[in-house]
Each structure stands twice: as structure tokens, then as C-alpha cells.
Amino acid sequence: MLLQVRDLKVTLQDQGQRLRAVRGVDLDLAAGETLCVVGESGCGKSMTALALMQLLPRGAELSSSKLQFDGIELSKLSRHKLSALRGRRISMIFQEPMTALNPVFTIGDQLRAVYRRHTGVSSAEAQARAIEVLESVGLTNAELRMKQFPHQLSGGLRQRVLIAMALMCEPEMIICDEPTTALDATTQAQILRILKEAQSARKMGMLFITHDLGVVARIADRVAVMYAGRIVEHGSRAAVLRSPAHPYTKGLIASVPRPQDGGTGSKRLASIPGNVPAFHHEDPRCPFLSRCPKRMSICTREAPPVRQTEAGQQVACHLPLDAQEALTA
Amino acid sequence: MTIPALTTPSLPEEETLTVRLGFWRKAIAHRTFLFSGAILLAITLVAIFAPMLAPYDPYAQNIAMRLKPPFWHDANVAEHLLGTDQLGRDYLSRLIYGARISMTIAIGATLMSAIIGITLGLVAGYFGGWIDTAISTIITTRLSMPIILIALAVVALIGPSLQVVIVVLGLLLWDQFAVVTRVATQQVAARDYVTAARVLGSSLAHILFREILPNIRAPLMVVATVEMAHAVLLEAALSFLGLGVQAPLPSWGLMLSEAKTSMFFSPWLIVLPGACLFILALAINLVGDALRDLTAGGRG
């Protein structure tokens, strides 16, 4: 197993109050596998990704019983060892390509710097490597691009450069924090294709953070649905998308507009009433309690048990498994 | 038209639009505001009640009692707490009256430059077009001439005195007011309630001074403190060079200059007035910083 995360908790300083962004998350990722973590904005999925890379903002606290990457306990690593690992064995790309590249250095400078930092090779070798990776992510005339500055490239091109930067040292794992959200649909598709090809070529583990179920459907091997700092349901893509067990997952899937419904789009879009709660102190109970249409009295008392459905996914919910109805229109 | 972008405080939506009573509640809680505000208040009170506080007449000379050290020296003289200067005048009284001069000049010059700067800023910001260009050119011209040099040249011509210093500084310290007001006016003028007032046919003066000005009071307060501290130090520099306040007036800058020749053996003669200048300027700056925190919510 490439990545094992047990009981990951992240608390942030929010104007003096302690906000519990991630409240005990377990994750596993195998080499060559794509795990999608999906959830509305504000559910703590980006914070989970940043926690893995230990790039949390100032004042945030991280705790976990296990945070292992290829057998190495990340939380015990020294600053120096950690920085040697980042970019070489684990890479990360972010949501906003427009601001993710340093405006006063050329693309070439930034790419070469990453490669030389981890391998110590000469500038010429780094140059060759950079061009090779840029071409592998579908960038034409890489030579010219190397001399250009970020502001001279479109959003899509910059995201490709960032992917190239992440792949410079052939990392074993790549974390993508909604890399396509800020891009238009066609560029989004190209980026996803590039990522999948890169992953399969290198048998890389990919942790993909998104709120877009369409993306999940396209690239995910396994899916973890996150809500208010906890994973409420996770399992194979087929199981979670076709036969969602947790009421929140059902609500999430129901709110996706489906072209085949009557085609006129006249029906009102289904949405989950209320909004995402923020947790300032420990609360083991089901996070979806306040908005769950199927709330029972036990839900308000005890933490939901984790059970396995026939389709094979794990779900944290008090509802008896057989009571699952098929998706209602 | 780009005016050199000086650090004009940012204008988030809600904070400046309505300076509520809450401002004072927050202000009291702001530690530096309390601390520096208290010092500033103390100095102002000393300036106002100088005649009552000063033990002696600051101008009375007693040549036989010259250069007596302050109380912490062993050779001190009981009746003169902070000793006497080269002409035997009580140093404590002169420092107290010095506060009056510094405050008068600081407030006078800042008031004058505020009036000039704000009017120019309002007109430039509100009308735009060639008026704005003209005023912006004036601002840039003013910014490109070093204040202290101009002040010295003008005072050297007209002949130095307290009133001349106030007027000269007043005519030189308005640029910040104009820049801040112009930017703020442009932002505020675009808002609906100003167009509404214009539609209702209210007079220009009403719009400028009743609609726009109250809403940009906060950043202007910050600029006022900066320019006040600036005026205090500029007056002291002019007087130190002999082209500011003239003897026998007890300006702190002049006292520094008068004590220059005896600073090696009676160092308190230059330490005390310099310290007063420093404390006053520091207090004003700290109040300014606190105001900037409280109003624009900018980072410290």
C-alpha cells in the first residue's frame, strides 16, 4: 500500500476560535490507483491534501495515528527530509494555475530549479529533462515556452507546466487539488487525459480532490465522499455512484442535472436544504445529522457505525442496509 | 495618469462607510492606541496649561545661575528640577513652553495643509477630466521638490518667525491629504447615494462636504497624524538650522541648536529637548498606526 492515513485531524485558528476542519479521516492509496475525494467546498478535502504534504497554513494543528507513505511516517520527518521528499517522491498541483507560477521567473528557471534541487544535475541536463516532460504533457514548441514568463501563457498551458513540474522527478504519488475547476470544459478534458496518461505511464498513485462528480465518473478507481471533515462513504466508483448508501451521497448525486430527464430542463434542480455546518469542538456523531432527511433518534445520540454494503463500499450511517431504496426520480 | 502610488490605505466596503460609535469601543481596546493616545493627550494638556505648570518664566534669565545640571547630577540646584541653560533660564519651564510651540505649529500646519489638500483632492476626485489632470500635475510637482529645502529657502527669504514657519509648512504638507482624498472621492463618488444626491439637485458643496467627506474621514485621520508628526520634526529641523522659530522662543529644535556648543559637558541640554521631540513624534505616529488598524483594518 502506497499511502496509509489513519484518523487524520486538522484544526485551524479562525479569529481566535479553533475550527476543526478535518475530524478523523482514514485514506488508503495503492500504486497506480486513482482515489477521488469528493465533497462540497468547505468540507475539508483541500485541507486533507495540504495535511498530507504538511503545507498547512500558519497556526494549523495536525494529528494522526498513522500518516505513512511507502512505509515512511510523514509526520515524524524533519523539515529537511520532508522538503527532499516533496516534488521528488510526492508531488502536488493546485486549483488556480494563474497564480501558481512565480511571475518574475521564466518557466525554464522554475522547472530547472525543481529538477536540479532533487538531482543536482547541470543546468543543461535539467533543461533537456524539462523539455522532455513538457512535451510529454502535450506542450508544443517547449523550447520557446521555457524562455517565456507565466503571464505570457493561458490558464490551460500554465496547468500543463505545473503538471510537468510535478512530474519532473517521476514521483510515486501525485496529489491534485481540483486542478481543473478553474479551467473551461475542453481544457479540463485535456488536463484529465494528460493526468491519466501520466499516471498509467508511471504507475503513479493519484489522490484527486474534486467537487465535480462528472470528473469522478471519468477518472476515479475508488471514491471517498467527504462531508464536514469526515468521510461518510468510500468504495469503488461503480459501487458509490450507482448504488450510493449514505443519504448525503444520494443527495449529492441527485443534485447533478441529468440531460436525459425530459431534456427541457424544466424540472427544478434538486438541492440539499441548509448548508455545511462548521465544527468548533469534538462531535463524534454523523456530520450530516443536521440536514439528513432520514434522521433517526439514534443518529442524534451515537456515532454511526461503519458497515459494508453488498456492492462493497463502506458507509458510516445508522440506517439499516436493506432499507436502501433504489434511486428515486 | 499615474501618480506615484504611495501607500494609500485600502478602503474595504463596510469599514469606512459608517464610522460607528463601535469605533470608540474598539479603540479603547486597542493597546497601542490607549498608550500613545494617553501620551499625546498629556503633551497637549502640558501645552495648554503651560503657564500654570511651568515653575518659572521661561524667558527670565539669571546669568549667575548658568548651566546648572538637572536633579540626577550631584551638583544640581534644588529649585531648578531640570537645571538651567546657558543663560540661566529654567530648563523645565522652557521644555514645557516648548511643548506649546511644537503643538501649535503641528496643529496649525496640519490644519492648513488638510484644508488645501482635501479641497484639491475633492475637486480632482469629483470632477475628473482636465481638472483632475491639472491637480494631479500640481501634486506630482509638489512631490518632486524636497520639503526641507523649499521650506528653508522660503523662510530664509521672508525672514524666519513662528507664523512664517506655520504658513510655510502648511503650504508644503498637503500632498498626502490630496492623494488620499482624490482616490477616496473617486471611489465614493461612483456610489449610488452620491448620484442620488446629485439627481435630487443638491448643491455641489453639499455633495462634497456632506456626502463624500464624512465617509472618508477615517483615512484622513490617519494622514493627519502622519503629517502632524512630520510638521513637528520639520519645525525642529528649521529651528535647529536657525531658520525656524527665533530666540528667545523656547522651540525644542532651537534649544538643541543653542545647546550645541555646550553638549560635551552638559549633555542633558541636548538630550532633554531631543527626547521630548522624539516622544511627541513617536506618540503621534503610534496613534496614527493604531487609527490605521482600527479604521482600514489593514495589517499592522
Place this chain on the structure above:
Amino acid sequence: MMEIRKFSRILGLCAALGASTAMAVPAYAGPEDQSITLGMGEDFPTLDGYINTARDGVVITMHIYDMLIYRNPKTFEYEPLLATSWERIDDRTIEFKLREGVTFHDGSPLTAEDVAFTYNYWADPANGARSQGSVSWIERAEVVDDYTVRVIAKGAAPAALEFVAGSLPIYPSDYFQSVGPEEFGQKPIGAGPYKVESFGDGLVKLVAYEGYYEGGAKRTPSIKTINWRIIPDTATRIAEVISGGVDWVWNIPSDQVEQLQAVPTLDVALASTLRIAMVALDAAGRTGADNPLTDVRVRQAVNHAIDRETIVANLVGGDGEILNAPCHPVQFGCDQSAAVIYEYNPEKAKELLAEAGYADGFSLKLGSYRDRSRAEAVQSYLAAIGINAELEMLQASASFSSWREGKVGAWYGDWGSFSLADSSASLGTMFDGSSNDGARDETVIQLIKEAGSVMDPEERKAKYAEAIRIITEKAYWVPMHTIVMGYAYTNALDFEPTLDELPRFYDASWK
């Protein structure tokens, strides 16, 4: 792209700059290489002795150039210098026999022709000699032979020898004519004990002239180099002498001299001088025809208002003394007893002011420069009787020209009479109708003219006494006190201050 190396180099540079200069040794040596560094006050536009006649100018002229004769600072007797002997042929002519073998700094021989050229050139007012009084008596100078020259005066010139000894340096005629006066002032050649190595940027570097002749009144200097640094600010000069940045300073206020005594490495001196201090009053109305000072009662009130005893006792120090006549007692013809004396009596002063119609006082501009404490003391005494004096402290030359240009009603200045021991250099130049003269009293001007052009000493004394009586009766001045010159110098230096206020560094030496 800024490499890290480039960036750290810049940081390193700034730090190194700071550290390396912290322990710098002052640029000037002292006793080791027989050099001395002086902290002087006045800025020189030129080194031409006829233009630069301010006090420091007279001192440096004495080091760069030689005159025909030399006045002994103690006995005030004339001794041979460039001239070995001299003789009065008649009332208007003096013949000088020159010393042979004397050379200028450029090696060229000094002959009668140089002396004649210099005198004739500067006698012509068009050439702009600054103090016309020193040269206006000369009609012409004639060469008798290579080493004999005759100086013919326009009329009887009793103080001629004073001027020849004090203010008429001899210039090399060929060099002077080739470079012209302007350039000569920047790169002067003289026949004095020191030659000018460099001049500019606040520093004049003088080096002893190896070819200086023996046998004249000036000794061959034991101090080989003089770094004449110009530091106008008094406080900075004091700081430099205490910290060893300079070896010798003067013009130090007396209360500072007393305190400098406490510094172990320094010797101090408060030497009386020929210099007299006064509050000159604008009796002639140059600052405005109807200003109050044109009324004699107001001027008398001002005389009564100032407590000269306290000022002399506390602020002048040393052996400074009160003056009642506008001249120094040592000067020929200065009869203090002829003066009307005004005792310190503020009440009487107020009465006089009221009598003159200024019961509630008036305001005037008071110019001064040398000592701020004394100036502010006078200002406060005037304030005590209702006269609001606006004090304007300036540099020496600026303050002097503000009096001459009639910009200040009262001027608390001083006058060194070029260290000449004759009343014609004090009374004679301050009441002769020139720009120095704030009274322009015709009878006084006439008296002074006569006293200056008659040979009989008794007659001269009588005329000066009469002038003194009128001046003090009409209270054109408030004669204040003699000036005491404050010196401070490293105790490793063997130096003697002199009454004529002309420090002689060729006589000084390191212990």
C-alpha cells in the same frame, strides 16, 4: 535572474563597508611627522591676502606671505623682515632697503620690482582690495635699485608702518601678472615660511618652504605641515579638538573654555585681544529714516539698559574688561576718560524711552554672530525695558554684511582693527562715513579725517578724544567690552597666544 551568490555578495558588501570603516584612524598625524591640524572657523573664497582680510585670512596671510617689516607681538616694535632697514625721507616718503637672496616659493628672487608692483597694483581701488583703509594712503612705490624701494604716501600717513607690517604682503610680480588675480588667489606664491600645497574642499594644506631665508623676525618653522581645516560650526570644532580630530582650535566661547580645562589631553587659554565688542546702533536711519534709534534719547536708553558688568563677569570671562569708548585702550589715541559713561539703570532707560515717545517700547532687528549666549543676554536686557529685539544669529561674514547693508537696527558685533595699535584702525574705520559707520556724523567724520592726516601725536590724541566725546555723548554705540579669545589645543603642543590675536604656528613646536 538574481543568483543567490549575487544577492549575498551585496549583503556582504554592505556589512564589510560598515565594519571596515569602524576602526579607521583619523587621516592626520600629529607630532610624529611634525604636522599640525587646525580647526579654523572662517571659510575662504580665496587666499589672496588683499581680498581675504577676515581674521583667519590675516592669520593665513602671515604664514604664506612676508611683509617688508614685522611688528613684535609683545613689544609692538617694528623689526626687519623682507626689508633689513627703512628710513623716513620726508613726511610722505619711506625708503626700504631689501634683504638679498630672498626667494619666492617658486624659487624666483624677490626684488624691489616685486615690492613696487604689489604696492602700486593694490593702491589702485579699481583692483578691489577689500579693506581700502590699508592701501588708500599709498600714492605710488618707486624702484630705486634692485634692493631699494621708496613708498610715497598721498599725505602724512602716521600709521603707514602699521599697515606695511600688518596688511601688505609682497607678491611675485611676474607670476601674479601671468595667472591673474583670480587664479593667484586659488594657487598663491609668496615669500613666507609656508607654501600652499593644496586648497579646496574645506582644507588648506601648508608645507614649510625649505628655501625660507634666515635672519628675519620669523623663525624657520619647526612644524613642517599645517592642515588648515575649515570647520565653521563651533560645536563640531570643540568635538574635534576633544576627540583629537584636530590639534588646535580657537574662537571657543569662554564658558566652554573653562569646561575644556577638565579634559586631560588639552591646554586652554583665555587671552585678551585688541578686539572690541559693541552694540552698534543705526543712528543714521539706514534701516528706515524714522526708526526710533535715530533719537539720541532712545540710544542713551539702550546704553542704560544693558548690564555690562554681569555680561563681562559671566559671559566674557578671562581678563575681559568693560569699554566706555569705541576703541581699545592699548590703541594710540584711545582716551577712555574722554567718554561719557552710562551706568546700568533700567528705570532711567524706561524714562528716556517714554520721554522719546516710546513708552510702550518698539521692536528692532538685532544682528550678531560670535557668541549666542551674549547675544541672547543683550536681547533679554532690551526686552526688560520694552524693546522687542528679534535676534538674527548668522555666520561672521553674513552678519557683518547685514550691518553694512543696513538690514539690522542694532548689531552686537566686534572689530579687531586688523590688530593695529592705532585708533585710526578702530575709531578711524568705524566712524569714517563708510558702510561700517552707523552714525555718519559729519563732525566726527571730519575729526577722524584730520586725526589721520597729521603727524603731531598730541594733536592726533586731542582730535580722537573730541571724536570719542561726541560719539559717546550722542550714544552712537553701546561700547561693551574687550573680546577674550578662547583657545584649546593638545597639551603636546608648545604654543603661546598673543595680544594681537595672530597665532603664529611657525613659532609653535611639538614638546
Place this chain on the structure above:
Amino acid sequence: MLSFLLKRATMAVVVMVNVSIICFVLSNVAYDPAIGIAGAQATDEDLALIRQTYGLDRPLLVRYGEYIGNIAQGDFGVSYLTKRPVLDMIVERLPVTALLAILSMALALAIALPLGSAAALWPDTIIDRLAQLLAVAGQAIPNFWAGLLLIVLFGVQLRWLPISGSESVAHFVLPSITLGTFAMPPLIRLIRAGMIEVLASDYIRTAKAMGIRPFQITFKYALKNAVLPVVSLSAVQLGFMLGGSIVVESIFALNGVGYLAWQSMSRSDMPVIQAIVLLISLIYIVLTLLADLLNAYMDPRLRSARK
């Protein structure tokens, strides 16, 4: 880039003309040059004669035209006192003032850059508090007072450093510390604010995610972005320092332009004052223009974009 340059250049010219008008008015309207030229004891006929010969009775506009013409050829008139051309007097003394301004600027930057960056790297620590305190206190210290204290402490008591004169670099240490404290506070604040903003930016997070060493992140990636606004502020500060040198030079007896300005002011030697004010303002305008160019060069976004 070109139109940006053009616009700035025209602005600079317009401002120069304004400054020259102000200088001209300063020295010809508020003060009668005839008295200046006449100097000692001038009677009314003398003044009239001088007005005639110098053409001072001609209309202001004509004289202004002539004044500008002269300046264009580098003739700034003759000093009333020393009768020497003003430009020579100023040029002679410019190196001292320039050296003082540059050394003070270097000192201010040498302190502000590391201190500002450190304050941003470790906010709310002692370093941050120290930086903010130094900024506020630095702005409040009257620099002439600081000069006097430095003279007494380092010059007289400790005798480490020379007090006056401009012979060696050591002579410039105390003056540049005095003048440096004048320029340092705004620099510290700007660098601190700039660094805080840059360190929180996305591209710095990317650099961390890619494992770049912390030192390189701070002093290469972050500082180059944070230092951009510092360039234009430094130019403005250098301009102020040329003005500010008048105080420092008169305390330390540095034979610079500032000291010449002060001397001529106490003697109301108008041509010198007028020339110095004009020259220092011109230098200031050129500095601001250069700063914009340097800024554009250093910041690639400006280099190609139209401003």
C-alpha cells in the same frame, strides 16, 4: 512599453517646467535680486542702475524665457558672494552629497531588507516586534538630534570615528547612519508587508510543494517579488535624502551641496539657492523615472504590457 515611457517622460518635463517656474518666482518676485547683486551699501541710484544693466526691469515672462535659455546651456548664474558660476560650485560639491546619499541608502537597505524579511518570516516574534518598533521609532527620531548624539558618543567619548570633514569613507559612517535612519522606516514597513503578502502567495506554496529549499524560497523566489515596490520607494527616498542632506551636512561639516545650500540661505545668496532647489528637484524627477524603468525591467509583467 513605449507609450508608458512617453507618458512618464512628458509628465517629467511638465513637472520640471513647474519646478523652474517656482524657482524663478522664488528668487525674482519674493526677493529683489538687485539688492543681492548690489551687495554692500547700495543707494537707490545704484539699485536702479543695476536693474537697468541686468535688465531686471523687463517683463517677467521675458526674463523667465532668458532664465530657461541660460539653464538649458548650463548657466545657472553667478553667486553674489563668491562671484563664481553657480554650476561649478554645485558640481564641485555633488560627489560628497551623492556619496552620502548612496551610503545612507545602502545602509538603510542593508538593515531593512533582512529585518523586513525576517519580520515577515516569523510574524509576532521578537524580530517582528523589533522591526515594527524600529520602523515607528526611526520615523520619530529627529535626525539632527541623532547626529549630535552620535558625535558625542562615537566621536568624542569613544573616538572610534571622525566627526567632520569628508576625507575618507570613515568620515561618512556617522552621517550615513544619521541620514539612513531617515530612510529606513518606510523601507522596513514596505518590505515586511510585501514579504508577508508574497510568502502567502500560491507560487510560494507551489515552490514548497516542489521541495525547493527554504532559503532559496525566501531569498530568491519571495524576495525578488517583494523587492519590486522597494525599487520605486528607494528612488523616492534617495530624492528626499538629497534634500535631507542639508541638515546632516551642516552638523558633520561635510562639504556637500546641502551644506552649500544652508550657507547660501544664511547669506540669502539667491542664485545658489535657486540652482540647488532646481537641480535637486530635477535629480529627484530623473530618479523616479529611472525607478519606473528599473521596475518595468525587473517585473516582466510590465515589460511587455502597456501601462
